[in-house]
Amino acid sequence: MDSIKKLADLFGKFPTVGQRTASRFVFYLINQPKEKIDELIGSLQELKNNIKLCRFCFNPFESNEAFCIICQNASRNKQLLCVIEKEADLISIENTKKYNGLYFILGGTLTLRKTDGSNLRLQALKERVKEGNFLEIIIALNPTPEGRSTSVLVERAVKEISQTLKITHLAQGLPVGGELEYADEETLESAFEGRK
Amino acid sequence: MDSIKKLADLFGKFPTVGQRTASRFVFYLINQPKEKIDELIGSLQELKNNIKLCRFCFNPFESNEAFCIICQNASRNKQLLCVIEKEADLISIENTKKYNGLYFILGGTLTLRKTDGSNLRLQALKERVKEGNFLEIIIALNPTPEGRSTSVLVERAVKEISQTLKITHLAQGLPVGGELEYADEETLESAFEGRK
Amino acid sequence: MDSIKKLADLFGKFPTVGQRTASRFVFYLINQPKEKIDELIGSLQELKNNIKLCRFCFNPFESNEAFCIICQNASRNKQLLCVIEKEADLISIENTKKYNGLYFILGGTLTLRKTDGSNLRLQALKERVKEGNFLEIIIALNPTPEGRSTSVLVERAVKEISQTLKITHLAQGLPVGGELEYADEETLESAFEGRK
Amino acid sequence: MDSIKKLADLFGKFPTVGQRTASRFVFYLINQPKEKIDELIGSLQELKNNIKLCRFCFNPFESNEAFCIICQNASRNKQLLCVIEKEADLISIENTKKYNGLYFILGGTLTLRKTDGSNLRLQALKERVKEGNFLEIIIALNPTPEGRSTSVLVERAVKEISQTLKITHLAQGLPVGGELEYADEETLESAFEGRK
Numbered sequence: 001m002d003s004i005k006k007l008a009d010l011f012g013k014f015p016t017v018g019q020r021t022a023s024r025f026v027f028y029l030i031n032q033p034k035e036k037i038d039e040l041i042g043s044l045q046e047l048k049n050n051i052k053l054c055r056f057c058f059n060p061f062e063s064n065e066a067f068c069i070i071c072q073n074a075s076r077n078k079q080l081l082c083v084i085e086k087e088a089d090l091i092s093i094e095n096t097k098k099y100n101g102l103y104f105i106l107g108g109t110l111t112l113r114k115t116d117g118s119n120l121r122l123q124a125l126k127e128r129v130k131e132g133n134f135l136e137i138i139i140a141l142n143p144t145p146e147g148r149s150t151s152v153l154v155e156r157a158v159k160e161i162s163q164t165l166k167i168t169h170l171a172q173g174l175p176v177g178g179e180l181e182y183a184d185e186e187t188l189e190s191a192f193e194g195r196k
Numbered sequence: 197m198d199s200i201k202k203l204a205d206l207f208g209k210f211p212t213v214g215q216r217t218a219s220r221f222v223f224y225l226i227n228q229p230k231e232k233i234d235e236l237i238g239s240l241q242e243l244k245n246n247i248k249l250c251r252f253c254f255n256p257f258e259s260n261e262a263f264c265i266i267c268q269n270a271s272r273n274k275q276l277l278c279v280i281e282k283e284a285d286l287i288s289i290e291n292t293k294k295y296n297g298l299y300f301i302l303g304g305t306l307t308l309r310k311t312d313g314s315n316l317r318l319q320a321l322k323e324r325v326k327e328g329n330f331l332e333i334i335i336a337l338n339p340t341p342e343g344r345s346t347s348v349l350v351e352r353a354v355k356e357i358s359q360t361l362k363i364t365h366l367a368q369g370l371p372v373g374g375e376l377e378y379a380d381e382e383t384l385e386s387a388f389e390g391r392k
Numbered sequence: 393m394d395s396i397k398k399l400a401d402l403f404g405k406f407p408t409v410g411q412r413t414a415s416r417f418v419f420y421l422i423n424q425p426k427e428k429i430d431e432l433i434g435s436l437q438e439l440k441n442n443i444k445l446c447r448f449c450f451n452p453f454e455s456n457e458a459f460c461i462i463c464q465n466a467s468r469n470k471q472l473l474c475v476i477e478k479e480a481d482l483i484s485i486e487n488t489k490k491y492n493g494l495y496f497i498l499g500g501t502l503t504l505r506k507t508d509g510s511n512l513r514l515q516a517l518k519e520r521v522k523e524g525n526f527l528e529i530i531i532a533l534n535p536t537p538e539g540r541s542t543s544v545l546v547e548r549a550v551k552e553i554s555q556t557l558k559i560t561h562l563a564q565g566l567p568v569g570g571e572l573e574y575a576d577e578e579t580l581e582s583a584f585e586g587r588k
Numbered sequence: 589m590d591s592i593k594k595l596a597d598l599f600g601k602f603p604t605v606g607q608r609t610a611s612r613f614v615f616y617l618i619n620q621p622k623e624k625i626d627e628l629i630g631s632l633q634e635l636k637n638n639i640k641l642c643r644f645c646f647n648p649f650e651s652n653e654a655f656c657i658i659c660q661n662a663s664r665n666k667q668l669l670c671v672i673e674k675e676a677d678l679i680s681i682e683n684t685k686k687y688n689g690l691y692f693i694l695g696g697t698l699t700l701r702k703t704d705g706s707n708l709r710l711q712a713l714k715e716r717v718k719e720g721n722f723l724e725i726i727i728a729l730n731p732t733p734e735g736r737s738t739s740v741l742v743e744r745a746v747k748e749i750s751q752t753l754k755i756t757h758l759a760q761g762l763p764v765g766g767e768l769e770y771a772d773e774e775t776l777e778s779a780f781e782g783r784k
Contacts (some may be wrong), residue, residue: 003634004651016611021571024603029632030639031695032649037636040598041629044617044697046591048625060618062591077742087615088608091377097383102611117619138391141714144373170376171390173369175383179338180285180366186384187371189292194367195334197453199438206432208564211416220407223479225436226443228501233440234403237433238419242395244429247422256422258395283419284412302422303423394663530783534767535643562768563782565761567775571730572677572758579763581684586759586782587726 004030056128058105058121059090070094071105077101079135083125083154085109085142093140100139104128109146110153120150122157130160136166143172200226228337229269252324254301255286264356266290273297275331279321279350281305281338287337295333300324305342306349316346325357332362337366396422448520450497450513451482462486462495464566469493471527475517475546477501477534485532492532496520501538502545512542513550521553528558592618629670634781644716646693647678657690658682665689667723671713671742673730680730689726692716696754698741699733708738710745724754733761 004026011022029037033074051060054068061068070076080101084090085108093099129137137158141147155167172190174183182190200222207218227231247256248278250264257264266272274329276297280286281304304315325333334353351363368386370379379387396418403414421429446460453460472493476482477500482556483523484490484523500511521529529550533539547559564582566575592614599610617625624696639648642656644732649656658664672678673696681687696707717725725746743755760778762771771779 003631003638004648007631010631013615016287018610021604023679025650026635028603030641030675035294035634037199037632041632042597042637043287043591043595044625044629044632047595047614047617048622048629049212053618060592060615062681084376086377088612088620091380091611092376092379092384093388096381096388098385101387112257113325113755117687138388140376140388143370143372144375170387171367171392172372173337173367173386173390175371175374176339176386178371179340180280180288181282183288184372185292187319189289190365190369190372191334192289192295192334192605194369194392195364196367196390198440199435200452203435203439208475211420212413217408219483220480221453222439224407224481226445229584230440232437237436239395239399239402240436242428243399243418243421244426244433256396256419279573284416287415296451340523382468386508404768406646476768478769484768484771484773484776485780486779488773490777491780530780531779535762535764536767551733560783562779563759563761563784564764565759565778565782566683566731567763567766568731568778571732572672572680572728575675575680576685576764577680580680581686582764583758583759584681584684584687584726584728585760586784588758588759588781 002156057103058107058124059103060087067161074099076158079133080103080133081128081132081136082140083139084140085147085150088154089140101136106141106150106154109141109150111146117153122153125154126157129158129165132187136168138168138170142172157166227335253299254303254320255299256283271296274333275329277328277330277332278326278334278336280336281343281346285336302337302346302350305337305346307342313346313349316349318349320359321350324351325354325361330361332364334364334366336366339366445519449495449498450516451495456532467492471525472530473520473524473526476528476530476532477539477542481532498533498542498546501540501542506573509542511546512545514545517546518549518553520548520555526557528560530560530562532562535562634649645691646695646712647691649677663688667721668726669720669722669724670726670728672728672734673738689724694729694738694742697729697738699734705738705741708741710741713742716746717746717753722753724747724756726756726758728758733760738758 008019008022008026011017011025012019023124050062053060054065054071056071057068057182065072077100081104082093082099082101083106084093085106087105090103098194104125106125109122109178110117118177135137139151139154140152141154151169158165158167172187173194174180174187174191179189201318204215204218206224207213208215211378217300240295246258249256250267251262252267253264255264255266261268266368273296277300278289278297279300279302280289281302283301286299301317302321303317306313328376334349337347337350345367354361354363366382367390369390370383370387376384400414400418403409403417404411440453445452446463447458449460449464449580451460451462457464469492474485474493475495475496476485476489477498479497479543482495482497498515498517499513514581525572531543531546533543533546541560549559550559554570564579564584565586566572566583596607596610596657598609599605599613640651641690642659643654644659645656645657647656653660665688669692670681670687671692671694672681672771673694675693678691678693686762694713695711696708697717698705727739727742729739729742739757746755747751749783759782762768762775762779763783
């Protein structure tokens with residue numbers, strides 16, 4: 001196959017990238033000086049060689065250590081564990097600067113095609129819960145159908161290890177800037193139930 | 197002025213209606229049989245003659261009674277008062293079928309131009325609180341800048357009447373279908389703080 | 393039926409207005425002083441009583457004359473006739489200030505449900521063509537499926553009256569601000585074919 | 589710098605890619621098997637080594653020849669030259685299957701920052717026009733402000749070589765599916781002027 005087509009196909013598998021955008025990426029690179037393509041290649045090599053996943057939370061990081069900078073941080077609260085779907089969620093939560101516990105990246109959610117949880121790190125999660133000393137497991141998955149059915153699975157997995165461990169879920173309600181008039185019924189209901 | 201232009205100007209003041217849409221409304225009417233325009237005129241007459249605002253909650257309704265169907269309903273909880281901005285919010289909350297108390301329609305919010313609250317029914321609200329027998333005042337205004345600054349004013353007004361009355365606000369959090377990755381920091385923070 | 397519901401139903405039939413917006417219109421009116429509703433009623437009365445359709449082009453207008461201001465205008469070119477779907481199209485074309493002929497408002501297009509043209513003023517159009525002294529009939533319908541199938545019907549109707557009369561259609565091509573990369577094939581093809 | 593950050597920065601320079609999407613690309617790659625990253629690296633190497641620009645039209649292609657498959661094609665009309673901004677425009681035009689001449693990729697447009705044309709292949713274009721045997725130069729740039737000011741420059745460059753050569757521009761008009769009511773005045777004007 002032609003190298004333009006081949007590279008466009010690979011870019012076309014990137015998240016949010018369609019065929020047309022993938023072609024734009026290839027033409028963008030063709031019009032760059034060759035050193036720029038070398039720089040991209042070098043950067044991909046480094047990513048491949050240097051990045052590993054944290055042995056505890058599966059957060060990708062770059063160092064000779066076994067654990068990522070969050071898991072190594074002595075000032076983080078080791079009794080709180082927040083279960084999230086993916087790396088981007090960790091970044092969002094860290095950006096709030098309000099959560100000081102540990103994370104566990106589940107690596108995905110149940111989907112219409114993957115309904116048994118074999119694509120999730122449930123076994124590793126159970127090990128973390130067993131070996132850790134947690135007071136609370138925060139299940140911080142999206143309030144979407146996929147996130148909710150996954151939450152059920154995660155909750156069940158945690159309970160297999162401990163029946164008494166506190167398990168919490170993120171609050172549902174009106175988002176900042178939201179309007180009652182346009183809120184769906186379930187969100188509005190949650191906003192009423194959780195009022196304080 | 198020309199009747200087309202005049203009517204388009206009046207429609208152009210309707211909420212969400214721009215000049216082009218206002219013209220479409222007029223042309224739509226021109227192309228209807230005259231009886232349809234008479235029907236609209238009749239319906240506007242009825243609205244003007246029959247609709248009054250409930251003496252307690254300011255909900256518009258149609259009957260010879262002094263109070264609307266919600267305020268008259270013996271099975272509603274008379275110890276709960278939910279302060280809302282406008283009629284559409286009442287409809288949204290009623291649609292959830294989860295709130296069984298009374299309402300009070302404030303009639304607007306503070307805005308950049310109206311900052312003293314003279315466009316709001318604060319005096320009437322204070323009277324309702326004084327004369328009522330409430331256990332909780334739910335301030336259910338939008339979590340927008342306008343709604344929030346209005347909430348402060350409403351809370352202050354209620355406290356002028358009673359320092360001890362329970363005042364609550366709707367829960368903030370992730371809306372149904374929301375995603376952590378795209379949630380703003382404040383919403384995510386609220387979702388963490390309100391977890392349960 | 394309740395006057396609020398009844399009026400909301402009537403507004404809900406206006407073009408582009410859904411149920412929620414229709415309710416907003418009603419609540420907007422309820423919160424206006426009664427004189428404002430009277431003003432709206434008066435304006436609708438005037439529309440009903442004063443507006444008539446031009447005997448030639450069906451453009452709605454207000455005067456004791458039989459013909460609208462465009463058809464009466466001695467400086468307009470009486471040998472050009474532009475067939476359009478609706479009043480708003482006439483306004484758009486007049487706004488360009490580049491067309492100086494007459495108009496004929498067809499009153500709609502064929503649709504999936506109305507396929508015989510009985511909703512169109514085809515008979516009146518044929519009379520205008522027969523009685524007029526036209527050099528060119530410009531069929532200015534939208535390049536949409538509905539507009540195109542209607543154009544075929546209009547063209548056929550004109551040809552029933554005169555086989556030799558010049559019939560033209562608006563140019564297709566790239567719109568101002570359009571981009572070749574995102575243009576559909578047919579638009580791009582027209583842009584090439586019509587190049588000059 | 590961290591390899592994640594470094595690669596995200598490089599992806600962030602791709603067209604249409606913002607910071608958040610660039611991070612998603614990196615996390616996507618981290619979660620792929622290492623062979624997938626190798627495949628991407630290999631494909632970038634091939635692109636760098638195998639792709640060259642056609643000596644005539646600057647279309648990127650892959651072969652040992654000096655000219656691309658379009659320029660080599662004996663059945664293409666060598667008397668028509670279509671000047672375009674970029675590769676994606678060539679693909680769009682080829683997809684219509686209605687143009688059978690040659691292309692010349694200008695490599696960009698004038699912008700607010702690049703106003704002298706030094707980023708364009710104007711010199712090469714003049715050489716092609718001088719050495720070729722063209723009957724018509726089609727300037728097929730976007731009808732955007734950038735494309736139009738560039739068209740002026742291209743037209744001037746061609747005229748420096750030949751005062752008599754036919755120069756055409758793509759037709760402007762209503763795009764397929766467009767509506768008169770929402771068309772901007774200039775587009776509607778072009779649609780009237782180009783009617784046929």
